[in-house]
Amino acid sequence: MTRRDLLGRAAAAMGAAALGGCASGGATAGPEAQWPPLGGFLSVEGVRLHYVEEGSGPPLVLIHGANGNLRDFTFSLTGKLKDRFRVIAIDRPGHGYSERPVSGGSDPVVQARLVSAAAAQLGAERTLIAGHSYGGAVAAAWALERPDQVAGAAILAGATYPWEGDGGLLYSLGSGPFGPLVSAAARLYVRGERAKGFVADVFAPNPMPEGYAEYIGVELALRPDTFRWNAEDIDRLNGHLAGMAPRYGELAMPVELLHGDADETVGLAIHSVPFAEAAQNANLTVLPGVGHMPHHAREAVVLDALDRLAASSGLA
Numbered sequence: 001m002t003r004r005d006l007l008g009r010a011a012a013a014m015g016a017a018a019l020g021g022c023a024s025g026g027a028t029a030g031p032e033a034q035w036p037p038l039g040g041f042l043s044v045e046g047v048r049l050h051y052v053e054e055g056s057g058p059p060l061v062l063i064h065g066a067n068g069n070l071r072d073f074t075f076s077l078t079g080k081l082k083d084r085f086r087v088i089a090i091d092r093p094g095h096g097y098s099e100r101p102v103s104g105g106s107d108p109v110v111q112a113r114l115v116s117a118a119a120a121q122l123g124a125e126r127t128l129i130a131g132h133s134y135g136g137a138v139a140a141a142w143a144l145e146r147p148d149q150v151a152g153a154a155i156l157a158g159a160t161y162p163w164e165g166d167g168g169l170l171y172s173l174g175s176g177p178f179g180p181l182v183s184a185a186a187r188l189y190v191r192g193e194r195a196k197g198f199v200a201d202v203f204a205p206n207p208m209p210e211g212y213a214e215y216i217g218v219e220l221a222l223r224p225d226t227f228r229w230n231a232e233d234i235d236r237l238n239g240h241l242a243g244m245a246p247r248y249g250e251l252a253m254p255v256e257l258l259h260g261d262a263d264e265t266v267g268l269a270i271h272s273v274p275f276a277e278a279a280q281n282a283n284l285t286v287l288p289g290v291g292h293m294p295h296h297a298r299e300a301v302v303l304d305a306l307d308r309l310a311a312s313s314g315l316a
Contacts, residue, residue, distance in 0.1 A: 035217030037097045038074060039089075044117040050097035051090045051118065055082025058151075058315035059124035060306065062089040063115060065133025066234055067202075067221050069096030072132070075215050077295055080303055085310070088122060090115050092138065094229035096220060106232040108134075108240050112142035116149055128309055130154035132295060133266055134233060137241060140275075143255075144247050152254040152313035154306055157263055157292050160271045162242040205262050206290060206297040248278035254312040255282040256305040260290025260297070283308070 039052035052074055060081065062073045070089040081087045093111050094100035104110040115138065119127055128151055131139030136158015143150045196213040221230060259272040268286065276284035285305060287298050295302045310316040 031217060031219035031223065035071070035220055038071065041097075042118055042121050044114045044121065045101065047093060047101050047114055048099045049090060049093065049114065049118050051088055051122070052078070053089075053122065054078050054087045055085055057085045058310050059119070059122075059127040060085040060087050060310075061115065061119050061124060061127055061129045062087065063129065063131035063135035063138045064089070064092060064095070065131075065135045066230055069217065069220055071096070071216050073295075075212055075296075076209065077299065077302070080299065081306070084307070085128070086124070088119060088124060088127075090118060092135065094233075095226060100225070100229050105229060106236045106240075108137040108141040108237070108244070109145060111138045112145060116142050116146050120149070125149060126151050126315070128152045128154070128306070128313060128315060130156065130306065131158055132156040133292065134159055134237065136160055136266075136271075137237060137244070140248070141244060143251055143253060144244060147251070147253060150253055151315050152256070152309040153251075154256040154258070154302075154309055155272070155275070156258050156295050156302065157260065157266050158257070158271060158275075159237060159266045160241065160248070160275045161245050162238045163267070163270050202265070202291075203293045203296065204264075204291050206293065209296055212296070245274075245278075248275055249280065251279040252281060254309055255279045256309045257282060257284040258287060258294050258298075258302060258305055259284070260287040260292065260294055262289055263292045265292040281312075 037050055039050060041048050041050055043049070050070070052070055055078075062070070062078070064070055064072045070091050073089045078087045078089060091098035093105055093114050101110060101114065119125075126149055129139050129142055130153070131137070133156070136155040137160060139153050139155055139158065140160050143153045199213040199216065199218060200208040202208075220226065255275075257272045257276050259266075259268045261268055272284055276282045285301065287294055287301065290297045307316070
Protein backbone atom coordinates (compact mmCIF):
# COMPACT_ATOMS: atom_id res chain seq x y z
CA MET A 1 0.00 0.00 0.00
CA THR A 2 2.65 2.52 0.98
CA ARG A 3 5.59 1.83 -1.29
CA ARG A 4 5.77 5.39 -2.63
CA ASP A 5 4.32 7.44 0.20
CA LEU A 6 6.04 10.51 1.57
CA LEU A 7 7.37 9.35 4.91
CA GLY A 8 8.23 5.83 3.78
CA ARG A 9 10.63 7.17 1.15
CA ALA A 10 12.10 9.57 3.69
CA ALA A 11 12.82 6.76 6.13
CA ALA A 12 14.48 4.63 3.46
CA ALA A 13 16.79 7.50 2.60
CA MET A 14 17.67 8.34 6.21
CA GLY A 15 18.98 4.89 7.12
CA ALA A 16 19.68 3.41 10.52
CA ALA A 17 22.50 5.81 11.38
CA ALA A 18 20.19 8.80 11.22
CA LEU A 19 17.74 7.12 13.55
CA GLY A 20 20.41 6.67 16.16
CA GLY A 21 21.55 10.28 16.45
CA CYS A 22 18.65 12.69 16.02
CA ALA A 23 16.55 12.41 19.14
CA SER A 24 16.87 16.10 19.98
CA GLY A 25 16.34 17.47 16.48
CA GLY A 26 13.49 19.59 15.21
CA ALA A 27 12.56 23.03 13.95
CA THR A 28 12.90 25.95 16.31
CA ALA A 29 9.52 27.40 15.37
CA GLY A 30 6.44 25.22 15.39
CA PRO A 31 4.66 24.51 12.10
CA GLU A 32 1.41 25.82 13.58
CA ALA A 33 2.64 29.38 12.98
CA GLN A 34 3.13 28.79 9.26
CA TRP A 35 0.13 26.50 8.69
CA PRO A 36 -2.55 27.59 11.19
CA PRO A 37 -6.06 26.12 11.46
CA LEU A 38 -8.28 27.11 8.56
CA GLY A 39 -11.71 26.53 10.10
CA GLY A 40 -13.65 25.88 13.27
CA PHE A 41 -13.71 23.27 16.00
CA LEU A 42 -16.32 21.05 17.60
CA SER A 43 -16.22 18.32 20.23
CA VAL A 44 -17.36 14.72 19.75
CA GLU A 45 -17.08 12.24 22.63
CA GLY A 46 -14.66 14.66 24.25
CA VAL A 47 -12.44 14.76 21.13
CA ARG A 48 -11.86 18.17 19.53
CA LEU A 49 -12.12 18.04 15.74
CA HIS A 50 -11.09 20.67 13.21
CA TYR A 51 -13.22 21.29 10.13
CA VAL A 52 -13.73 23.72 7.26
CA GLU A 53 -17.19 24.38 5.85
CA GLU A 54 -17.90 26.14 2.57
CA GLY A 55 -20.73 26.57 0.07
CA SER A 56 -24.36 25.55 -0.01
CA GLY A 57 -26.37 22.68 -1.40
CA PRO A 58 -26.35 18.96 -0.61
CA PRO A 59 -23.87 18.20 2.19
CA LEU A 60 -20.60 16.53 1.18
CA VAL A 61 -18.02 15.47 3.78
CA LEU A 62 -14.40 15.08 2.61
CA ILE A 63 -11.99 12.74 4.44
CA HIS A 64 -8.26 13.06 3.73
CA GLY A 65 -5.64 10.32 3.55
CA ALA A 66 -2.51 9.35 5.47
CA ASN A 67 0.39 11.77 6.01
CA GLY A 68 -1.97 14.68 5.40
CA ASN A 69 -4.72 16.97 6.58
CA LEU A 70 -7.78 18.75 5.21
CA ARG A 71 -5.55 21.23 3.33
CA ASP A 72 -5.26 18.55 0.65
CA PHE A 73 -8.86 19.38 -0.24
CA THR A 74 -8.90 23.12 0.45
CA PHE A 75 -5.92 23.64 -1.89
CA SER A 76 -8.27 23.51 -4.88
CA LEU A 77 -11.14 21.02 -4.70
CA THR A 78 -13.40 22.71 -2.16
CA GLY A 79 -13.27 25.92 -4.19
CA LYS A 80 -14.64 24.04 -7.20
CA LEU A 81 -17.30 22.24 -5.14
CA LYS A 82 -18.74 25.05 -3.05
CA ASP A 83 -21.01 26.38 -5.80
CA ARG A 84 -22.90 23.05 -5.89
CA PHE A 85 -22.37 21.43 -2.45
CA ARG A 86 -22.18 22.36 1.18
CA VAL A 87 -18.64 21.06 1.59
CA ILE A 88 -17.32 19.95 4.99
CA ALA A 89 -13.66 18.92 5.14
CA ILE A 90 -12.55 17.38 8.44
CA ASP A 91 -9.10 16.65 9.83
CA ARG A 92 -9.15 12.96 10.73
CA PRO A 93 -8.67 12.23 14.45
CA GLY A 94 -5.00 12.76 15.32
CA HIS A 95 -4.17 14.67 12.13
CA GLY A 96 -3.99 18.33 11.26
CA TYR A 97 -5.64 20.06 14.20
CA SER A 98 -7.95 17.26 15.33
CA GLU A 99 -7.34 15.46 18.61
CA ARG A 100 -6.99 11.69 18.93
CA PRO A 101 -9.32 9.57 21.08
CA VAL A 102 -7.71 7.87 24.07
CA SER A 103 -8.35 4.37 22.70
CA GLY A 104 -9.09 2.86 19.30
CA GLY A 105 -7.90 5.88 17.37
CA SER A 106 -6.23 3.84 14.61
CA ASP A 107 -9.44 1.97 13.78
CA PRO A 108 -11.23 3.36 10.68
CA VAL A 109 -14.53 2.43 12.36
CA VAL A 110 -13.72 4.64 15.36
CA GLN A 111 -12.56 7.48 13.11
CA ALA A 112 -15.73 7.12 11.06
CA ARG A 113 -17.87 7.25 14.18
CA LEU A 114 -16.28 10.51 15.28
CA VAL A 115 -16.43 12.10 11.83
CA SER A 116 -20.05 11.03 11.30
CA ALA A 117 -21.03 12.47 14.68
CA ALA A 118 -19.26 15.71 13.77
CA ALA A 119 -21.21 15.86 10.51
CA ALA A 120 -24.47 15.32 12.39
CA GLN A 121 -23.58 18.17 14.78
CA LEU A 122 -23.18 20.38 11.72
CA GLY A 123 -26.63 19.39 10.48
CA ALA A 124 -25.45 16.86 7.87
CA GLU A 125 -27.60 14.02 9.19
CA ARG A 126 -27.88 12.54 5.70
CA THR A 127 -24.89 13.30 3.56
CA LEU A 128 -22.61 12.40 0.70
CA ILE A 129 -19.09 11.40 1.72
CA ALA A 130 -15.80 11.20 -0.15
CA GLY A 131 -12.56 9.69 1.13
CA HIS A 132 -9.10 9.64 -0.40
CA SER A 133 -6.54 6.86 0.26
CA TYR A 134 -6.74 6.04 4.01
CA GLY A 135 -9.79 8.28 4.03
CA GLY A 136 -11.38 5.75 1.70
CA ALA A 137 -11.16 3.19 4.50
CA VAL A 138 -12.86 5.65 6.84
CA ALA A 139 -15.55 6.37 4.24
CA ALA A 140 -16.16 2.63 3.77
CA ALA A 141 -16.41 2.14 7.53
CA TRP A 142 -18.87 5.03 7.80
CA ALA A 143 -21.03 3.57 5.02
CA LEU A 144 -21.00 0.16 6.71
CA GLU A 145 -21.79 1.40 10.20
CA ARG A 146 -24.21 4.23 9.40
CA PRO A 147 -25.90 3.50 6.07
CA ASP A 148 -28.84 5.60 7.26
CA GLN A 149 -26.58 8.67 7.28
CA VAL A 150 -24.67 8.03 4.05
CA ALA A 151 -26.67 8.90 0.94
CA GLY A 152 -23.75 8.07 -1.33
CA ALA A 153 -20.00 7.51 -1.09
CA ALA A 154 -17.08 8.40 -3.34
CA ILE A 155 -13.80 6.56 -2.77
CA LEU A 156 -10.75 8.11 -4.43
CA ALA A 157 -7.75 5.77 -4.70
CA GLY A 158 -9.08 4.26 -1.49
CA ALA A 159 -7.40 1.66 0.70
CA THR A 160 -10.30 -0.71 1.26
CA TYR A 161 -8.95 -4.29 1.13
CA PRO A 162 -6.15 -6.06 3.02
CA TRP A 163 -2.99 -6.51 0.99
CA GLU A 164 -0.02 -8.85 1.20
CA GLY A 165 2.61 -7.69 3.67
CA ASP A 166 2.22 -4.77 6.05
CA GLY A 167 2.62 -1.01 6.16
CA GLY A 168 6.41 -1.14 6.16
CA LEU A 169 9.25 -0.86 8.63
CA LEU A 170 8.86 2.88 9.14
CA TYR A 171 5.35 2.53 10.46
CA SER A 172 6.19 -0.44 12.65
CA LEU A 173 8.98 1.60 14.23
CA GLY A 174 7.00 4.82 14.32
CA SER A 175 4.03 3.28 16.09
CA GLY A 176 6.17 1.65 18.79
CA PRO A 177 8.67 2.73 21.42
CA PHE A 178 11.07 4.07 18.75
CA GLY A 179 8.41 6.51 17.52
CA PRO A 180 10.01 9.66 19.02
CA LEU A 181 13.40 8.84 17.47
CA VAL A 182 11.90 8.11 14.07
CA SER A 183 9.85 11.31 14.20
CA ALA A 184 12.86 13.42 15.18
CA ALA A 185 14.94 11.96 12.35
CA ALA A 186 12.18 12.57 9.84
CA ARG A 187 11.78 16.18 10.96
CA LEU A 188 15.49 16.79 10.38
CA TYR A 189 15.53 15.05 7.03
CA VAL A 190 12.27 16.18 5.40
CA ARG A 191 12.95 19.88 4.84
CA GLY A 192 12.95 22.40 2.02
CA GLU A 193 13.46 21.05 -1.48
CA ARG A 194 13.76 17.49 -0.14
CA ALA A 195 10.28 17.73 1.36
CA LYS A 196 8.96 19.12 -1.91
CA GLY A 197 10.51 16.19 -3.77
CA PHE A 198 8.87 13.63 -1.50
CA VAL A 199 5.48 15.28 -1.94
CA ALA A 200 5.98 15.29 -5.71
CA ASP A 201 6.64 11.53 -5.58
CA VAL A 202 3.15 10.98 -4.16
CA PHE A 203 1.70 12.52 -7.35
CA ALA A 204 3.87 10.50 -9.75
CA PRO A 205 3.60 10.00 -12.66
CA ASN A 206 1.49 13.18 -12.68
CA PRO A 207 2.94 16.62 -11.96
CA MET A 208 2.41 18.16 -8.55
CA PRO A 209 0.32 21.36 -8.73
CA GLU A 210 2.30 24.56 -8.37
CA GLY A 211 2.30 25.74 -4.77
CA TYR A 212 0.90 22.51 -3.30
CA ALA A 213 3.98 21.50 -1.30
CA GLU A 214 4.17 24.93 0.30
CA TYR A 215 0.45 24.89 1.11
CA ILE A 216 -0.09 21.41 2.55
CA GLY A 217 2.19 21.77 5.57
CA VAL A 218 4.42 18.68 5.53
CA GLU A 219 5.78 19.55 8.97
CA LEU A 220 2.30 19.24 10.51
CA ALA A 221 2.54 15.50 9.81
CA LEU A 222 6.02 15.34 11.39
CA ARG A 223 4.99 16.58 14.82
CA PRO A 224 5.77 13.78 17.30
CA ASP A 225 2.21 12.80 18.23
CA THR A 226 0.87 13.18 14.71
CA PHE A 227 3.75 11.13 13.30
CA ARG A 228 3.12 8.33 15.81
CA TRP A 229 -0.63 8.31 15.20
CA ASN A 230 -0.15 8.27 11.44
CA ALA A 231 2.24 5.33 11.84
CA GLU A 232 -0.34 3.51 13.96
CA ASP A 233 -3.02 4.14 11.32
CA ILE A 234 -0.99 2.55 8.55
CA ASP A 235 0.70 -0.18 10.58
CA ARG A 236 -2.67 -1.50 11.80
CA LEU A 237 -4.81 -0.83 8.74
CA ASN A 238 -4.43 -4.28 7.20
CA GLY A 239 -6.01 -5.95 10.20
CA HIS A 240 -8.92 -3.53 10.29
CA LEU A 241 -9.61 -3.95 6.56
CA ALA A 242 -9.62 -7.73 6.95
CA GLY A 243 -12.64 -7.32 9.20
CA MET A 244 -14.37 -4.75 6.99
CA ALA A 245 -13.90 -6.18 3.50
CA PRO A 246 -16.23 -9.21 3.83
CA ARG A 247 -19.10 -6.80 4.59
CA TYR A 248 -18.94 -4.62 1.47
CA GLY A 249 -21.76 -6.59 -0.09
CA GLU A 250 -24.04 -4.94 2.49
CA LEU A 251 -23.57 -1.54 0.83
CA ALA A 252 -26.65 -0.58 -1.13
CA MET A 253 -26.14 3.19 -1.49
CA PRO A 254 -24.56 4.59 -4.68
CA VAL A 255 -20.77 4.35 -4.65
CA GLU A 256 -18.41 6.08 -7.06
CA LEU A 257 -14.88 4.68 -7.16
CA LEU A 258 -12.12 6.57 -8.96
CA HIS A 259 -8.66 5.05 -9.23
CA GLY A 260 -5.63 5.60 -11.45
CA ASP A 261 -4.08 2.63 -13.19
CA ALA A 262 -0.61 4.06 -12.46
CA ASP A 263 -1.16 4.25 -8.70
CA GLU A 264 1.81 2.57 -6.99
CA THR A 265 0.70 3.52 -3.47
CA VAL A 266 -2.76 1.93 -3.31
CA GLY A 267 -3.16 -0.63 -6.05
CA LEU A 268 -6.22 -0.48 -8.29
CA ALA A 269 -6.53 -4.25 -8.67
CA ILE A 270 -6.16 -4.93 -4.94
CA HIS A 271 -8.60 -2.32 -3.68
CA SER A 272 -11.08 -0.65 -6.04
CA VAL A 273 -11.70 -3.52 -8.47
CA PRO A 274 -12.94 -5.99 -5.84
CA PHE A 275 -14.83 -3.22 -4.04
CA ALA A 276 -16.74 -2.42 -7.23
CA GLU A 277 -17.62 -6.09 -7.60
CA ALA A 278 -18.75 -6.47 -3.99
CA ALA A 279 -20.89 -3.37 -3.41
CA GLN A 280 -24.43 -3.52 -4.74
CA ASN A 281 -24.51 -0.17 -6.55
CA ALA A 282 -20.91 0.78 -7.35
CA ASN A 283 -19.43 2.46 -10.41
CA LEU A 284 -15.66 2.23 -11.00
CA THR A 285 -13.91 4.83 -13.14
CA VAL A 286 -10.36 3.79 -14.05
CA LEU A 287 -8.14 6.77 -14.87
CA PRO A 288 -5.38 5.89 -17.39
CA GLY A 289 -1.95 7.21 -16.50
CA VAL A 290 -3.07 8.60 -13.14
CA GLY A 291 -1.21 7.97 -9.88
CA HIS A 292 -2.33 8.30 -6.29
CA MET A 293 -3.85 11.81 -6.41
CA PRO A 294 -6.82 11.63 -8.80
CA HIS A 295 -8.60 14.59 -7.18
CA HIS A 296 -5.70 16.76 -8.33
CA ALA A 297 -4.59 15.01 -11.52
CA ARG A 298 -8.14 14.64 -12.88
CA GLU A 299 -10.10 17.15 -10.84
CA ALA A 300 -12.80 17.64 -13.48
CA VAL A 301 -13.48 13.89 -13.64
CA VAL A 302 -13.83 13.78 -9.85
CA LEU A 303 -16.23 16.72 -9.93
CA ASP A 304 -18.37 14.93 -12.52
CA ALA A 305 -18.40 11.78 -10.39
CA LEU A 306 -19.54 13.73 -7.34
CA ASP A 307 -22.32 15.32 -9.42
CA ARG A 308 -23.41 11.82 -10.51
CA LEU A 309 -23.32 10.67 -6.90
CA ALA A 310 -25.56 13.55 -5.81
CA ALA A 311 -28.02 12.77 -8.60
CA SER A 312 -28.14 9.02 -8.02
CA SER A 313 -28.52 9.50 -4.26
CA GLY A 314 -31.49 11.83 -4.63
CA LEU A 315 -29.71 14.71 -2.87
CA ALA A 316 -29.04 16.79 -6.00
